[in-house]
Amino acid sequence: MQNESAPGARGPVFCGVDTHADSHWLCVLDWRGRKVLSRQFPADAAGYEALAGAIAAAGEPACVAMEGTSSYGAGLTRHLASLGMPVREALSPARTQRRRPGQGKCDESDAERAARAAMSGSRLGTPKSQDGWVDGVRCMLAARSGAVKARTSAINTARSLLTTAPEGLRSRFRGMGGPRLMEELPSVRAEGALGAALGALADLWAAARDAALDMERAIEASLEENCPALLAMYGCGPVSAAKLAVAAGDNPGRLRSEASFAAICGACPIPASSGKTVRHRLNRGGDRQANSALHEIARQRVMRGLATPIWTIPGGTAPPP
8 A cells, every 4th residue: 555646846755654563654744845746665675775765866865754663663764774764753642632532543654743743853862772782681681581471470370379378288398488389399290180280380480580590690790890980879779770771772872861861760750830829740750670770770879888878868968979
């Protein structure tokens, strides 16, 4: 499906891309804001080449605004960047600018909205490069998170089975904590179907525990090699440091200031003043993983630090470096 019109005099063009798992929709506007091209391309290597060729045929790209540069559009972002095209991330529209009741939605209109954002320069960000050590840490952090979830799920499932188990079996494990319970469950593996199920859950828990520990050690080694300053920060462990590194990306220069990083982490307060009432509210946006890392670091510093508890009191001293 496509919609093309002959462009006028060749000049700078502004492009918008709406990305999905199987296809990407491209919209190209000329310097006057007229639609030059609107077309769908497959989300594979051949589609990337065809999309880049369509942009080059339309004119000199002044900006390519793309949705989902770190998800469905990651491959296309890398391809266009390798060709020297100025790729920017099209941020989600503000709530007041979203579709009103009765207005439709389609990939073509989303791509055109991104193209007009590229033309106006509004709500654009610099995408993560995803070509360095931070991307490797992101992958290992995702694997560790999956292993931790599997470990927790195994414990919860075992407890659920023990809830309805015969009293003789229940009494043997009553009051045990999660890790000790899973270490003792293999002893009942031979006691029928229930014992076999509990033994299998114990094996799953042990494998997930070992996988999570292996990923955490690998994350720590990568951080020690590439960014030891994060690990040296008081109260910051390998997992928290990894979450902060992933939020910044492989090209942290895209963050102009500490305020920019705070906004990405959802740690900057939102003004909510009205009349004589001057107040702020919590920021519910941003990278929630990075936000949880900042919370954990602050919690550890308050619990164990000396100067930090003073700083938490209104009007207290500044925190330690």
